[in-house]
Amino acid sequence: MTSRMTRKTAEDTLHKTVCRVEGVSKEGGECVLLTLDAPEIAKLAVPGQFVMVKCTDGACPLLRRPISIASAREDKIFLLVQPVGTGTRWLCERKAGDSIDVIGPLGNGFTLPGAGENILVSGGLGAPPLLFLARILADMGKQAVSLLGAGSSSRLVLKNEMAAVCKDVFISTEDGSEGTKGLVTDLVSKLAPKSTANIFACGPLPMLARVAEIAEKASSCQVSLEAKMACGYGACMGCAVPAANGGYLHVCTQGPVFPSKLVMWRNPL
Ligand code: FES
Numbered sequence: 001m002t003s004r005m006t007r008k009t010a011e012d013t014l015h016k017t018v019c020r021v022e023g024v025s026k027e028g029g030e031c032v033l034l035t036l037d038a039p040e041i042a043k044l045a046v047p048g049q050f051v052m053v054k055c056t057d058g059a060c061p062l063l064r065r066p067i068s069i070a071s072a073r074e075d076k077i078f079l080l081v082q083p084v085g086t087g088t089r090w091l092c093e094r095k096a097g098d099s100i101d102v103i104g105p106l107g108n109g110f111t112l113p114g115a116g117e118n119i120l121v122s123g124g125l126g127a128p129p130l131l132f133l134a135r136i137l138a139d140m141g142k143q144a145v146s147l148l149g150a151g152s153s154s155r156l157v158l159k160n161e162m163a164a165v166c167k168d169v170f171i172s173t174e175d176g177s178e179g180t181k182g183l184v185t186d187l188v189s190k191l192a193p194k195s196t197a198n199i200f201a202c203g204p205l206p207m208l209a210r211v212a213e214i215a216e217k218a219s220s221c222q223v224s225l226e227a228k229m230a231c232g233y234g235a236c237m238g239c240a241v242p243a244a245n246g247g248y249l250h251v252c253t254q255g256p257v258f259p260s261k262l263v264m265w266r267n268p269l
Pocket of ligand 1: 228229230231232233234235236237238239240250251252253
C-alpha cells in the first residue's frame with residue numbers, strides 16, 4: 001500500500017477566501033472600485049493592509065496582485081484597481097456576481113495617531129489606504145486633512161470619498177487641470193507641517209522621499225511603500241527595499257507601512 005503525503009506550502013497557512021463581487025464603479029485614470037463581500041477579511045483588516053488577488057479564473061496560482069484595502073465596512077471590503085497589465089485588466093472586467101479568490105489581510109497597518117493634526121498625502125494611486133485611514137480617524141472623532149495629487153483631473157481617484165470624511169481636501173495636478181498646478185509635495189511644503197503633525201503618505205517612491213524630507217520635523221511620518229510582490233507573505237524576497245541602517249526591509253511582511261526614518265531614501269553609491 002502506498003501513502004501519499006501532501007506538502008503544506010506557506011500559502012496554505014494564510015487566510016484565503018473566495019469573495020463575491022457586490023459592486024463595480026468607475027474611478028479616474030480608468031480605475032475601477034470593486035466592492036467585495038468578504039466578512040472575514042473585513043473583520044480583521046486595518047488601514048494600510050493589502051490583499052493578494054488571483055487575477056485569473058484559470059489554474060495558474062502565481063497570477064496574484066497586491067491591492068491595498070481602500071476601506072472595510074460591515075462585511076465588505078473595497079479595492080481600487082488600475083488596469084496596467086493582463087492581470088489587473090482581467091480584474092477590472094469583473095461584474096457584480098462574479099467570484100474572486102483573495103488572500104488577506106496581509107502586511108501591517110498604520111499606527112494610529114495620538115494628539116496633533118493628521119495630514120494624509122497621496123500621489124497617484126496612493127489614495128486607497130489613506131481613505132481607509134481617514135474613515136477610521138473620523139470614527140475616532142479625529143480630523144484629517146487630505147492632500148491629493150495626480151497628473152491631471154481625469155486621473156484623480158477617491159476625491160469625493162475623501163471629502164466626505166476629511167476636514168479639508170487640497171488637490172494638485174501636474175497639468176493644472178484641477179486644484180493647484182504642481183506636485184502634491186508642493187502642497188505639503190506650503191502647509192508647513194508643525195512639529196505636532198502626524199503625516200501619513202502613500203504614492204510613488206520619489207514622492208515619498210520628498211515627503212519624508214519635508215516631514216523631518218513633524219511628530220511622526222509613516223509611509224506606505226509600493227513594491228513588486230510575487231507572493232505577498234515572505235516567501236520570495238522579491239519585495240526588499242534598502243533600509244536606513246544598511247539592511248533591507250521586506251515590504252510584504254514588515255510593511256507596507258514604515259516610519260519614514262527606517263527607509264533608505266537615497267542610494268548611497
Ligand atoms: Fe514575496 Fe515579499 S512579496 S517576500
